Amino acid sequence: MINVENLHKAFGDNHVLNGVDMSIGKGESMVIIGGSGTGKSVLLKCILGLITPDSGTITVNGKDATKGDRDAFLAQFGMLFQGGALFDSLSVWQNVAFRLQRGPLKLSKTDARDVAIEKLRRVGLKSDVADRFPAELSGGMQKRVGLARAIAAEPQIIFFDEPTTGLDPIMSGVINDLIREIVVEIGATAMTITHDMSSVRAIADKVAMLHDGSVQWTGPIDQLEHSNNPYLDQFLNGRAEGPIEAVR
Amino acid sequence: MILVSWINGFLAAIGAATLGMFASIGRVVIFALSTISHIFRPPFYPKEFAQQLLHIGYFSLPVVGLTAVFTGAALALQIYAGGARFNAEAVVPQIVAVGMVRELGPVLVGLMIAARVTSSIAAEIATMKVTEQLDALTTLSTNPMKYLTVPRVLAALCVVPILVGIGDIIGIMGGYFVATGRLGFNAAAYLQNTADFLEIMDIISSLVKGAAFGVIAALMGCYYGMQSDRGAQGVGKATKTSVVAASVLILAANYTLTELFFSA
Ligand SMILES: Nc1ncnc2c1ncn2[C@@H]1O[C@H](COP(=O)(O)OP(=O)(O)OP(=O)(O)O)[C@@H](O)[C@H]1O
Numbered sequence: 416m417i418n419v420e421n422l423h424k425a426f427g428d429n430h431v432l433n434g435v436d437m438s439i440g441k442g443e444s445m446v447i448i449g450g451s452g453t454g455k456s457v458l459l460k461c462i463l464g465l466i467t468p469d470s471g472t473i474t475v476n477g478k479d480a481t482k483g484d485r486d487a488f489l490a491q492f493g494m495l496f497q498g499g500a501l502f503d504s505l506s507v508w509q510n511v512a513f514r515l516q517r518g519p520l521k522l523s524k525t526d527a528r529d530v531a532i533e534k535l536r537r538v539g540l541k542s543d544v545a546d547r548f549p550a551e552l553s554g555g556m557q558k559r560v561g562l563a564r565a566i567a568a569e570p571q572i573i574f575f576d577e578p579t580t581g582l583d584p585i586m587s588g589v590i591n592d593l594i595r596e597i598v599v600e601i602g603a604t605a606m607t608i609t610h611d612m613s614s615v616r617a618i619a620d621k622v623a624m625l626h627d628g629s630v631q632w633t634g635p636i637d638q639l640e641h642s643n644n645p646y647l648d649q650f651l652n653g654r655a656e657g658p659i660e661a662v663r
Numbered sequence: 664m665i666l667v668s669w670i671n672g673f674l675a676a677i678g679a680a681t682l683g684m685f686a687s688i689g690r691v692v693i694f695a696l697s698t699i700s701h702i703f704r705p706p707f708y709p710k711e712f713a714q715q716l717l718h719i720g721y722f723s724l725p726v727v728g729l730t731a732v733f734t735g736a737a738l739a740l741q742i743y744a745g746g747a748r749f750n751a752e753a754v755v756p757q758i759v760a761v762g763m764v765r766e767l768g769p770v771l772v773g774l775m776i777a778a779r780v781t782s783s784i785a786a787e788i789a790t791m792k793v794t795e796q797l798d799a800l801t802t803l804s805t806n807p808m809k810y811l812t813v814p815r816v817l818a819a820l821c822v823v824p825i826l827v828g829i830g831d832i833i834g835i836m837g838g839y840f841v842a843t844g845r846l847g848f849n850a851a852a853y854l855q856n857t858a859d860f861l862e863i864m865d866i867i868s869s870l871v872k873g874a875a876f877g878v879i880a881a882l883m884g885c886y887y888g889m890q891s892d893r894g895a896q897g898v899g900k901a902t903k904t905s906v907v908a909a910s911v912l913i914l915a916a917n918y919t920l921t922e923l924f925f926s927a
Pocket residue numbers: 426429431450451452453454455456457458497
C-alpha cells in the first residue's frame with residue numbers, strides 16, 4: 416500500500432532522514448517509535464507531500480506519490496497533526512466537518528453537523544463542544560477534535576501523530592481502542608507515531624523504530640520483545656545507557 | 664592592502680544585497696502570478712470572499728474617515744496660508760479637491776490599509792503556518808492559495824477603491840468645514856468650485872490607484888504570512904516585513920500611476 420524507499424531529507428546541514436525504507440500493507444496498522452527529534456513527523460509529512468524530500472521514492476497504491484492529481488491523492492488521507500492544527504477561525508464542528516462541507520464529499524449543513532457530532536462522540540467529546548472554538552478547549556480536547564477531523568471523511572489511510580500525548584490514561588485507552596476499531600472496521604491503513612508503549616501494544620500490527628535517520632528495526636508486534644536489537648532494547652526499557660546517546 | 668580588501672568586502676555586500684533583492688522581487692512576482700492563475704480555476708470560496716469584504720472594507724471605514732477628514736482640514740489651512748503670499752487664497756477649494764482626489768486620498772487610504780489589513784492578514788496566515796494549519800488545509804484537499812489568498816486579494820481589489828472614493832469625499836468635506844467655518848469661504852461657492860474643477864480623469868485615477876493599492880496590500884500580507892519562519896518570532900517578522908513592503912510598494916506604485924495618468 417505505502418512504500419518508502421531510501422528517503423533522504425535534510426534541513427540545511429541537519430540530516431533528518433538518511434535513507435528510510437518502510438512498507439505498509441493495506442489494512443495494516445504500523446506504529447513508528449523513536450526518540451524525540453528523529454524525524455518521525457517529517458517522515459509522515461514527506462509521504463503527504465507537505466515536505467519535499469531530497470531524494471528517494473514514495474509510492475502509494477503503486478503510484479508515485481509526488482506525481483499525478485494531488486486532490487485525488489490527498490482525498491485518501493486523514494491526518495492528525497502533532498499540535499492539533501485546528502483552524503481557530505472555525506468552530507469545533509466546522510473543523511471536524513471541514514472536508515464534508517466542500518469538495519466532492521459535500522453534505523448539507525445539517526448532515527455535516529450530525530456527522531461531526533457523531534465523530535466527536537467517538538473521541539469522547541459531548542455535543543456541547545460542537546459550537547465552541549478551538550481556543551476555548553483544553554490541549555487534550557483539541558487533540559481529540561483533531562482526531563475527529565482526521566477520521567471524519569472515513570479515509571482509507573490515516574496518519575496519527577502522537578494521538579494520545581496529553582491525554583489521561585482512560586482517554587488514552589479510549590483513543591487506542593478507536594484507532595484499532597477504525598483499522599478493523601473500515602479496513603483503513605494506519606500509521607501512528609507514539610511514545611506511549613501501551614499504545615504501541617494496543618494499536619500496532621507492525622512496529623518500526625526510527626533512529627539516526629533510518630529504520631533501525633521493523634517487525635510484527637509479537638517480535639518486539641525478542642528482537643535482540645540494542646537500539647530497540649534500550650528504547651523499550653528506557654535506559655540512559657546504550658547505543659542511543661541520551662545526552663547530546 | 665587593507666583598503667582593497669575592505670572595498671572588496673563592501674562591493675561583495677552590495678552585490679549580495681542586490682541579488683537578494685532581485686530574488687525576492689522574483690518570488691513576489693511568481694506569487695502574484697500564481698494568485699492570478701488561481702482566481703480563475705475552481706473551487707471558489709464565496710463565503711470567505713464575503714467575509715473578507717466585511718473585514719477589509721466595512722471595518723476600515725472609521726480609520727479611513729478619520730484620516731481623510733483631518734488631512735483635508737490641514738490641507739485647507741496650509742493652502743490658505745501658502746496662497747495668501749500670492750494673493751491667491753481663493754484657490755483653496757480647487758487645490759484641496761485635486762490634492763485629495765489625485766494623491767492624498769488614495770495614498771493615505773492605501774497606507775492605512777497596509778497598516779490595518781496587511782498586518783492582520785500577515786499575522787493570521789503566519790500563525791496558521793506556524794501552527795501547521797496551512798499543512799492541515801492542504802491535507803484536507805484545500806489549496807491555501809485558493810482558500811486564503813484569492814478571497815483576500817479579490818476583496819481588497821473590490822473594496823479599497825470604494826474606500827478611496829469615500830476617503831476623497833470625506834477629505835474634501837474636511838477642507839470644506841475648515842474653509843467655511845474658519846476661513847470665511849462661502850459654502851455654496853466652495854462646493855461649486857470643487858465640482859467645476861474636478862475632472863472625470865481625476866476620479867478615475869483615484870479609483871484605479873485604490874484598486875492597485877488594495878491588491879498590493881492584500882498580496883503582501885498573504886505572501887509574507889505564507890513565507891513566515893517558525894515560532895512567534897517568525898510571525899512578528901512576517902508581520903513587520905509585510906507592512907513595510909506594502910507601504911513602500913504602494914508609494915512606488917503611486918508615483919508610477921501618477922506618471923501614467925498625469926505626465927502626458
Ligand atoms: N520545517 C522544518 N524546518 C527545519 N527543520 C525542521 C522542520 N521540521 C522539522 N525539522 C527538524 O527535523 C528534525 C525532526 O523533526 P520531527 O518533528 O520530525 O521530530 P519527531 O521525530 O516528530 O520528534 P517528536 O517526537 O519530538 O515529535 C528536528 O531536528 C527538527 O528541528
